[in-house]
Amino acid sequence: MSKPKKIPANPISETRTKSQQSPVALSARFIEPAFSAHRISQPTAEISLDLGISWVEVRLHPEGIELPDGELLSWTALRRLMESPEACFEVQDGELLKIQAYSAYTGRHYTLMSTERAPTLLISGIPMHRIKDTDPYADTLTKIDAIQPVVGQVLDTCTGLGYTAIQAAHSADQVTTIELDPTVMEIIRRNPWSQELLDNPKISQIFGDSYEVVENFLEGQFDRILHDPPTLSLAGELYSTDFYRQLYRVLKPGGILFHYIGDLDSRLGHRVARGAAQRLQEAGFRSVRPRKAAFGLVARK
Numbered sequence: 001m002s003k004p005k006k007i008p009a010n011p012i013s014e015t016r017t018k019s020q021q022s023p024v025a026l027s028a029r030f031i032e033p034a035f036s037a038h039r040i041s042q043p044t045a046e047i048s049l050d051l052g053i054s055w056v057e058v059r060l061h062p063e064g065i066e067l068p069d070g071e072l073l074s075w076t077a078l079r080r081l082m083e084s085p086e087a088c089f090e091v092q093d094g095e096l097l098k099i100q101a102y103s104a105y106t107g108r109h110y111t112l113m114s115t116e117r118a119p120t121l122l123i124s125g126i127p128m129h130r131i132k133d134t135d136p137y138a139d140t141l142t143k144i145d146a147i148q149p150v151v152g153q154v155l156d157t158c159t160g161l162g163y164t165a166i167q168a169a170h171s172a173d174q175v176t177t178i179e180l181d182p183t184v185m186e187i188i189r190r191n192p193w194s195q196e197l198l199d200n201p202k203i204s205q206i207f208g209d210s211y212e213v214v215e216n217f218l219e220g221q222f223d224r225i226l227h228d229p230p231t232l233s234l235a236g237e238l239y240s241t242d243f244y245r246q247l248y249r250v251l252k253p254g255g256i257l258f259h260y261i262g263d264l265d266s267r268l269g270h271r272v273a274r275g276a277a278q279r280l281q282e283a284g285f286r287s288v289r290p291r292k293a294a295f296g297l298v299a300r301k
């Protein structure tokens, strides 16, 4: 495994200060340099304890790695981590635990999955960001790019790991983000790349079903809407004409909506996009256009 590229700062969470500590989260690709250094009897190695956001020098001992706080992680535990290259782990009392959660509310499993950059969220095995030929951070930027300039009040219909909300908050006045399942918070709290969601005062989080929550917003309340739902099979109501009518109502005249769909060149993506475009128009949106690079549709009021 080659050492991953270093990213100088967390581009998603650029407004976090040094005093705001990220949780420790480990994955094989960011720990491997310790094994390489240990093999050639080096006393130290540079590894990342926050999934690639920053790199620290750690001391290597015959028994394991010494973390900056003095805690020792055994080579035995770390070898088990290396056996699950896509998993992310937290440290609890010297043990490594996979970052995952089960929701009795939705009956779904949530897992944090490592990539070369920001991790993605698997919901019952389905990634919530693009990871093929890209990564969740680049994926987030293409979504944000589709509604430039991102200004004023922004509605983010599906929080997920909070990447779109965090990125939108870097230029907007205020971002309101909605998440159906509070269990997702258990993953967010343990994901270093999501931390700004918890402490950026420009972001307001609401827990509930977007389909219902959106009814409570005022007409024309939002300048921009980011609609990044799970796949149609997981959240069909978020692709319905009734829901699109609500999005239209709460968008300001002149406002822009981005609706993530999936690869528009795939048979499924093409079919879903065609149906969604038709229903968006029925709901009142104009200039409904494919945005292939962002795997979605852009529509205006």
Ligand SMILES: C[S@@+](CC[C@H](N)C(=O)[O-])C[C@H]1O[C@@H](n2cnc3c(N)ncnc32)[C@H](O)[C@@H]1O
Residues within 6 Å of the ligand: 128, 129, 140, 157, 158, 159, 160, 161, 162, 163, 164, 165, 178, 179, 180, 181, 184, 208, 209, 210, 211, 228, 229, 230, 235, 238
């Ligand atoms: C594709 S992910 C969103 C990714 C997010 N934009 C990000 O930057 O990480 C979809 C999220 O929507 C949530 N979700 C599913 N149905 C929902 C609903 N009806 N209302 C609000 N959120 C919902 C899922 O739990 C999941 O966390």
